[in-house]
Amino acid sequence: MPIRPYAAARRHLSITDKLYEVNWGLVLLITIIAGVGIAMQYSVAGGHWDPWASKQLVRFIIGFVMMIVAAMVDIRVWMNIAYPFYAVSLVLLLGVEAMGMAHLGAQRWISLGPLELQPSEPMKIAIILALAKFLHGQSVEDIAKPGRLLIPLIMIGMPAVLVAMQPNLGTTIIIALDGCALLFLAGLSWWWIVPTLTAMAAAVPVAWRYVLHDYQKARVMTFLNPESDALGAGWNITQAKIAVGSGGAAGKGFLEGTQSRLNFLPEKQTDFIWTNFAEEFGFVGCTAMLILFAVVLGYGVQIAMSARSQFGRLVAMGVSLNFFFYIMINGLMVTGLIPVVGIPMPLISYGGTAMLAVMFGFGLLLSVHVHRQVEIPRHSTGII
Amino acid sequence: MPLFDRKDKSRYASFTRRTLMLSGAMGGIFAVLGARLYQLQILNGHEYLEDAEHNRISQRFIFPPRGRIFDRFGVELASNRRNYRVVIVQEQASPSVEAVLDSVAKIIQIDPDKKQRVLHDIAVNKKFAQVPIVENLSWEEFARVSMHLPYLPGVQTDIGETRAYPYLAEMSHVLGYVAAANQKDLDKDNDPLLAQPGFRIGKRGIEKQYDSEMRGGAGASQVEVNAYGRVIRELDAKPSSPGKDVWLTLDCQLQRYAEERLGDESAACVVMDTATGDVLALASSPGYDPNLFNVGISTTAWNELLHNDHKPLLNKALSGSYPPGSTFKPAMALAAYDNGLADLQVFCSGSVTIGNHTFHCYKKGGHGHVDLRRGIQVSCDVFFYEVARRLGIDKMEAAARALGLGAQTGIELPGENSGFIPSAGWKLARYGVPWQLGDTISAGIGQGYVVVTPIQLCTMAARIASGKALVPRIAHVVGSRFQPQPMPGALPFSPEAFAAVRDGLNAVCNEPGGTGYAWRITEPGFEMAGKTGTAQVRLISKQEHDAGVRKNESLPWNLRDHALYFAYAPAGSPRYACMVMMEHGAVGSHPHVQMARDILLFAQRRDPVKLPTAYPVRAAEDHREGEG
Incomplete structure (x- = not known):
């Protein structure tokens, strides 16, 4: 790899250059997926823009603008503000503990004047930025040192514990997965990875006994045997499977789904939106959708590999993997392969903060792509 | 110290290797998802479709009769009388709710205010809920609508109960009145009855003071509905418990x-x-x-x-x-x-x-x-x-x-x-x-x-x-x-x-x-x-x-x-x-x-x-x- 002089990395890109450099194919894919999401919101409301589809459209437009603006910002700027952004997100999470209002029995929302914010969403992005910045400064040998490794583990642990206290198991898992994936990509030694995984497997019974809430245990139990409680907690799983399965090969057609709309499913517009899609568009539609998701992820991997800075590579992969973890957990959950945890399908489920967080993540990915030629020395803190 | 060294190079190689590993893992998960969908939708699709067809058990509320109010000599100051009403079910209305409402308006009078309210109620309620269009019809009007029902898709007639105050304004300040619950009532009270269209709660006077006693408890009927939510038959019913009567010291x-x-x-x-x-x-x-x-x-x-x-x-x-x-x-x-x-x-x-x-x-x-x-x-x-x-x-x-x-x-x-x-x-x-x-x-x-x-x-x-x-x-x-x-x-x-x-x-x-x-x-x-x-x-x-x-x-x-x-x-x-x-x-x-x-x-x-x-x-x- 040729070593470029630092000055070349400061090559000035005008806004026009940057707009030209944006990966518009990826933007188009994202728009198509979000469009499908809005159509689903329209469908579960029984063919009405209210109450979900119209709001979702507005949020997508805001998110879209945010994505493009984020793409225009130099990645060294993102690197500069990574720690402050992380700190603010952490304070907001603490705020939720202190003064958040109860929502669905869990403390997840914070009121900032007229805005209601779910601070666990920006935290997913903040953890990626902050870890990418930290790991950017570490060589493979550095990360193997226990003293160095402790820092990113604390950075992951603090928000994970706060989110787990809300309690919000799904987001805790996502934050932990995002963090671990970045450590893995930064070159964490297998000598750390293998024993840790072994220890975690051993810890499962302990967690079951002392850590999980009753409702979380109930979800796992009903997952293992949904028919035992077919009208209670097993209801969701059974109904979700019926809705997905009844879609068949070609689906029942747009607006023709009955299972989700007849309110057999709770949270039909949020976590279980995929069931409605599967029912209306069948196996063909689902496969097409999975391919769309896969292509988006492919773009993410390609962008990560072509970036010249470790920070850019880590951010690009972090954002892509974050998107992937959402799809994985939600997809496996609604098809009854894992227990129900509150994770939405990105870009498709109804929800404001989640939509904005995902779009902002794509903005970062595009920024990495636009500034892929920028090189940042290992010991630089990102200052331009 | 050089800006970039051997260590950078080695970690880039490691990053690329591990990114490819993770991509493979992602592909694997997608394959699992696809296989699961294939299993659910293609292999077992017919069974689930059948389940969906049978998945039609729905719960309906049975409103309890509201407790009456008497004076000291047993004169009924507030009672319930038969309420001939016309309701609409959005799911069955065709071509549109508005068009059906217009047809109904040709048979009986519906003022524009009322029409707006019906449209609002329909928007906020479930698609198969019965939303009242007009209530307290005379028998003659009721019969007229019933006769036209075959031409009014989605419209149903039913006989419910409504509150009646025979002495009109003379008792108004003591008795108060009943009306549909507003958002504030819904926030304060978890009774699921309150959210039902057509249900009334006490808003002032005795009606408010003893609302919880006079309201009674909801009954439930389990009904089988077809794909459009129309009730086919009743499976099981739990009767409502009537509200309690209130006797006043008034003469x-x-x-x-x-x-x-x-x-x-x-x-x-x-x-x-x-x-x-x-x-x-x-x-x-x-x-x-x-x-x-x-x-x-x-x-x-x-x-x-x-x-x-x-x-x-x-x-x-x-x-x-x-x-x-x-x-x-x-x-x-x-x-x-x-x-x-x-x-x-x-x-x-x-x-x-x-x-x-x-x-x-x-x-x-x-x-x-x-x-x-x-x-x-x-x-x-x-x-x-x-x-x-x-x-x-x-x-x-x-x-x-x-x-x-x-x-x-x-x-x-x-x-x-x-x-x-x-x-x-x-x-x-x-x-x-x-x-x-x-x-x-x-x-x-x-x-x-x-x-x-x-x-x-x-x-x-x-x-x-x-x-x-x-x-x-x-x-x-x-x-x-x-x-x-x-x-x-x-x-x-x-x-x-x-x-x-x-x-x-x-x-x-x-x-x-x-x-x-x-x-x-x-x-x-x-x-x-x-x-x-x-x-x-x-x-x-x-x-x-x-x-x-x-x-x-x-x-x-x-x-x-x-x-x-x-x-x-x-x-x-x-x-x-x-x-x-x-x-x-x-x-x-x-x-x-x-x-x-x-x-x-x-x-x-x-x-x-x-x-x-x-x-x-x-x-x-x-x-x-x-x-x-």
């Missing part, structure tokens, strides 16, 4: 007479049994027709009620607060008698100067020599200025509170105002200004900071008449529960003091010169004893005092003084206490005293407390269960 006839006598004036009247404190009539005029709220009041009708200067939505008997004026003097007289002022003699010259302020008597020339009895009879202000000056605010406050003023009486109705009796400490705390002697003097004739409600004044009348600490009470039986009827306690006044004040009140009405003599009850044995009062609405300037205070008749209605009057009868052995308040009614002909006179005469002739009541002896639900 419907006396109540109606009182309402009739108040007419269109902005006035309130309370009649109480002086033996028990049971409220026999509680009227506030003007009223409103509670039936209007039942099906949703129109905006015009609501605005009319809201902006009427006679305030028809306000229960003035409980929620209106007024300076008591001279009706406060008997309370002062009681305190005076027991505090060594029984033999107080005052010379009234028409005004008295205390400190550097001149206090006027309402009679310009003065009353001359006045003692306690004559002070009450002619309502001499100067006499009570002196009483107040000697008693001091602490003793005055204690006496007023002992008679039930300045605190909620605790009657079983929502929205009761507590009135206010000032104290020296309150003024300092509230305004940071010490209590002045002048404040005491004004309070002595029921002005200044003193405000009371009509129900408090009626309670005071009953307490003076009986000498016991009676508490007003309006509900006797709620469901199976008899409302507590505590023994009235003693009052901190001596029997001699009561005797002297009653003598004075008797003189007001039944001796020439008394302020109520012109409007006395002349029928022997029915005489009343009472006290008039005027509550000043405007400030009277010094110039006006000197030039002569303007007569109320010459003022616009809303600047005239409020007129108050309480009385009990028969004067010798009281059975009924009555209070009439007329807003801006202080004119020479004392219409409010005439109202009270007629109402008390009617009450004595009818004598409801001597008639046998029809209260249920056994528990109401036991009775119903016995029937079923």
Whole structure:
């Protein structure tokens, strides 16, 4: 790899250059997926823009603008503000503990004047930025040192514990997965990875006994045997499977789904939106959708590999993997392969903060792509 | 140190390797997802489709019949009657809800307001919910719609129940009304019934006070629905539990007479049994027709009620607060008698100067020599200025509170105002200004900071008449529960003091010169004893005092003084206490005293407390269960 002089990395890109450099194919894919999401919101409301589809459209437009603006910002700027952004997100999470209002029995929302914010969403992005910045400064040998490794583990642990206290198991898992994936990509030694995984497997019974809430245990139990409680907690799983399965090969057609709309499913517009899609568009539609998701992820991997800075590579992969973890957990959950945890399908489920967080993540990915030629020395803190 | 070194190169290689590993893992997960979807949708698709077809068990609510309201003689004041209604189910309406509504509008009248409401209800409810289009149809209209049903997809007719108030506005302030729950109600109350379209809850009066008792419990019917949500058959039903009936202490006839006598004036009247404190009539005029709220009041009708200067939505008997004026003097007289002022003699010259302020008597020339009895009879202000000056605010406050003023009486109705009796400490705390002697003097004739409600004044009348600490009470039986009827306690006044004040009140009405003599009850044995009062609405300037205070008749209605009057009868052995308040009614002909006179005469002739009541002896639900 040729070593470029630092000055070349400061090559000035005008806004026009940057707009030209944006990966518009990826933007188009994202728009198509979000469009499908809005159509689903329209469908579960029984063919009405209210109450979900119209709001979702507005949020997508805001998110879209945010994505493009984020793409225009130099990645060294993102690197500069990574720690402050992380700190603010952490304070907001603490705020939720202190003064958040109860929502669905869990403390997840914070009121900032007229805005209601779910601070666990920006935290997913903040953890990626902050870890990418930290790991950017570490060589493979550095990360193997226990003293160095402790820092990113604390950075992951603090928000994970706060989110787990809300309690919000799904987001805790996502934050932990995002963090671990970045450590893995930064070159964490297998000598750390293998024993840790072994220890975690051993810890499962302990967690079951002392850590999980009753409702979380109930979800796992009903997952293992949904028919035992077919009208209670097993209801969701059974109904979700019926809705997905009844879609068949070609689906029942747009607006023709009955299972989700007849309110057999709770949270039909949020976590279980995929069931409605599967029912209306069948196996063909689902496969097409999975391919769309896969292509988006492919773009993410390609962008990560072509970036010249470790920070850019880590951010690009972090954002892509974050998107992937959402799809994985939600997809496996609604098809009854894992227990129900509150994770939405990105870009498709109804929800404001989640939509904005995902779009902002794509903005970062595009920024990495636009500034892929920028090189940042290992010991630089990102200052331009 | 070079900017980039070997370590960078090695970690880039490692990154690329591991990214490819993760990509492979992602691909693997996608393959798992795809395989699972293949299994669910292709391999087992038919089974799940069949499950979906059978997945049609839906829960429907069965509304409980709302408890009825009776008066003491078993007259139904609020009941439920058959409600012929037309409902629409969005899922079945074709081509659109609007088009179907327009077709319905060709058969029966639907106003545009109503149409908007239906569209709104449809938007917020589930697609298979029955949303009422019109309710309370006549049989003829109902039959007409039923005949056209085959041409009205999505429209159904059904017979429900609706609240009926046979006495319209006459009972409105006691009974209140029912209406659909609003967002605030839904936030406060978790009962799933509240969110059902067409369900009504109590919003005011007794309907609100005993809403949870009268509401009853929802029943549920498990129904099988087809793919469009239409009910195919009922599988299982759990009957609703009916709401509990409420029996009031009111006498419907006396109540109606009182309402009739108040007419269109902005006035309130309370009649109480002086033996028990049971409220026999509680009227506030003007009223409103509670039936209007039942099906949703129109905006015009609501605005009319809201902006009427006679305030028809306000229960003035409980929620209106007024300076008591001279009706406060008997309370002062009681305190005076027991505090060594029984033999107080005052010379009234028409005004008295205390400190550097001149206090006027309402009679310009003065009353001359006045003692306690004559002070009450002619309502001499100067006499009570002196009483107040000697008693001091602490003793005055204690006496007023002992008679039930300045605190909620605790009657079983929502929205009761507590009135206010000032104290020296309150003024300092509230305004940071010490209590002045002048404040005491004004309070002595029921002005200044003193405000009371009509129900408090009626309670005071009953307490003076009986000498016991009676508490007003309006509900006797709620469901199976008899409302507590505590023994009235003693009052901190001596029997001699009561005797002297009653003598004075008797003189007001039944001796020439008394302020109520012109409007006395002349029928022997029915005489009343009472006290008039005027509550000043405007400030009277010094110039006006000197030039002569303007007569109320010459003022616009809303600047005239409020007129108050309480009385009990028969004067010798009281059975009924009555209070009439007329807003801006202080004119020479004392219409409010005439109202009270007629109402008390009617009450004595009818004598409801001597008639046998029809209260249920056994528990109401036991009775119903016995029937079923």
